[in-house]
Amino acid sequence: MPDVNLFTPGRINGFETRNRMIMAPMTRSRANAGAVPSEIAIEYYTQRAAAGLIITEGTAPAAAGLGYARTPSIHTPDQINAWKKITGAVHASGGHIFLQLMHVGRIGHSANRITEELLVAPSSIRAAGQMWTDKLGMQDNDMPRALETSEIPGVISQYAQATRNGLAAGFDGVELHSASGYLPMQFLSTGSNHRTDGYGGSLQKRLRFVIETLEAMIRAAGTSSRIGIKISPAMPFNDIQDDNPVETYTALVEAISPMGLAYLHVLRTPPIPNIFEILRPLYKGIFAAGGAFTLNSGNAMLSAGGADFIVFGKLFTSNPDLPTRFQKGLPLADPDPTTFYSPGPKGYIDFPAVS
Ligand SMILES: Cc1cc2nc3c(=O)[nH]c(=O)nc-3n(C[C@H](O)[C@H](O)[C@H](O)COP(=O)(O)O)c2cc1C
Numbered sequence: 001m002p003d004v005n006l007f008t009p010g011r012i013n014g015f016e017t018r019n020r021m022i023m024a025p026m027t028r029s030r031a032n033a034g035a036v037p038s039e040i041a042i043e044y045y046t047q048r049a050a051a052g053l054i055i056t057e058g059t060a061p062a063a064a065g066l067g068y069a070r071t072p073s074i075h076t077p078d079q080i081n082a083w084k085k086i087t088g089a090v091h092a093s094g095g096h097i098f099l100q101l102m103h104v105g106r107i108g109h110s111a112n113r114i115t116e117e118l119l120v121a122p123s124s125i126r127a128a129g130q131m132w133t134d135k136l137g138m139q140d141n142d143m144p145r146a147l148e149t150s151e152i153p154g155v156i157s158q159y160a161q162a163t164r165n166g167l168a169a170g171f172d173g174v175e176l177h178s179a180s181g182y183l184p185m186q187f188l189s190t191g192s193n194h195r196t197d198g199y200g201g202s203l204q205k206r207l208r209f210v211i212e213t214l215e216a217m218i219r220a221a222g223t224s225s226r227i228g229i230k231i232s233p234a235m236p237f238n239d240i241q242d243d244n245p246v247e248t249y250t251a252l253v254e255a256i257s258p259m260g261l262a263y264l265h266v267l268r269t270p271p272i273p274n275i276f277e278i279l280r281p282l283y284k285g286i287f288a289a290g291g292a293f294t295l296n297s298g299n300a301m302l303s304a305g306g307a308d309f310i311v312f313g314k315l316f317t318s319n320p321d322l323p324t325r326f327q328k329g330l331p332l333a334d335p336d337p338t339t340f341y342s343p344g345p346k347g348y349i350d351f352p353a354v355s
Pocket of ligand 1: 313
């Protein structure tokens with residue numbers, strides 16, 4: 001087999017990618033009132049269209065799933081129309097773009113929400129930690145209420161509807177955000193899921209929400225090849241904790257492997273440094289690896305067959321033309337964390353391409 005590197009064209013079920021570089025989903029907090037993506041987001045994503053695939057910032061499937069300041073959703077006509085402009089511009093530049101569906105579950109504050117509804121979670125356990133609100137500054141996460149068993153199909157159907165909305169808006173596919181301590185990971189994890197019904201209490205029951213959500217998204221899309229999933233086993237972010245993450249994610253990956261998804265996207269975090277080696281052999285489809293990759297470590301991972309795609313996050317914020325800079329050996333601009341989540345164009349669309 002010829003040596004694969006970051007610049008080798010790839011294939012994600014159904015379409016060709018010009019390289020093996022994926023731009024990671026990144027919340028940038030520039031949405032307008034009503035959780036509508038802003039006009040500058042068109043420019044932001046288009047500047048980065050040279051990635052083999054862009055995955056959007058986390059986007060709420062329904063108002064109840066939104067917890068952060070200035071983050072977008074995809075459940076109203078205004079939101080869908082704004083996303084349409086973004087997908088159209090990225091496609092016109094020859095890129096591909098997936099929508100990331102992110103339901104925050106118990107991570108959020110009422111000052112950031114566009115609904116009076118309380119946060120919902122598998123169990124009524126407040127997540128330790130604070131988040132930014134534009135009205136009140138830093139605030140503790142709100143106390144969530146536990147979802148009734150009878151409500152869970154409704155939450156899953158919101159993901160299905162958001163999948164239909166995403167495809168109607170022109171996305172090439174939709175990624176289920178099952179990482180970073182948000183709702184799906186709250187169901188997967190023993191620390192946040194104390195349920196005693198069909199959605200908690202045993203490993204198989206903790207997996208059920210994610211599996212049923214994927215199944216509903218696949219039905220909504222009419223094909224599994226447009227649905228991806230992101231996981232971050234053992235990531236401690238957002239006060240998430242699991243007694244045995246290797247067991248949990250081994251079982252999850254074995255369960256989803258036959259589904260024929262577009263890809264499995266795994267974020268490696270320090271508690272399990274060999275998570276790719278554990279999960280890659282269990283998964284039959286396309287495997288995308290992310291977490292602090294560089295040009296050299298990305299190429300090494302691909303050529304060793306450890307992954308099919310490499311996901312880059314922070315470097316794409318400050319290097320819109322990252323693939324060309326890597327390929328030509330051009331210098332990289334350092335990411336600027338002070339503008340990751342600040343409103344307006346500064347630090348968002350003003351990092352120039354040098355290539
Ligand atoms: C500003 C910022 C926002 C992020 N927002 C999201 C998000 O909305 N959804 C998500 O799955 N991950 C999010 N992440 C995590 C990234 O997708 C990625 O997994 C992480 O940054 C590790 O990759 P890197 O080391 O190449 O940056 C975010 C990361 C950053 C830096």
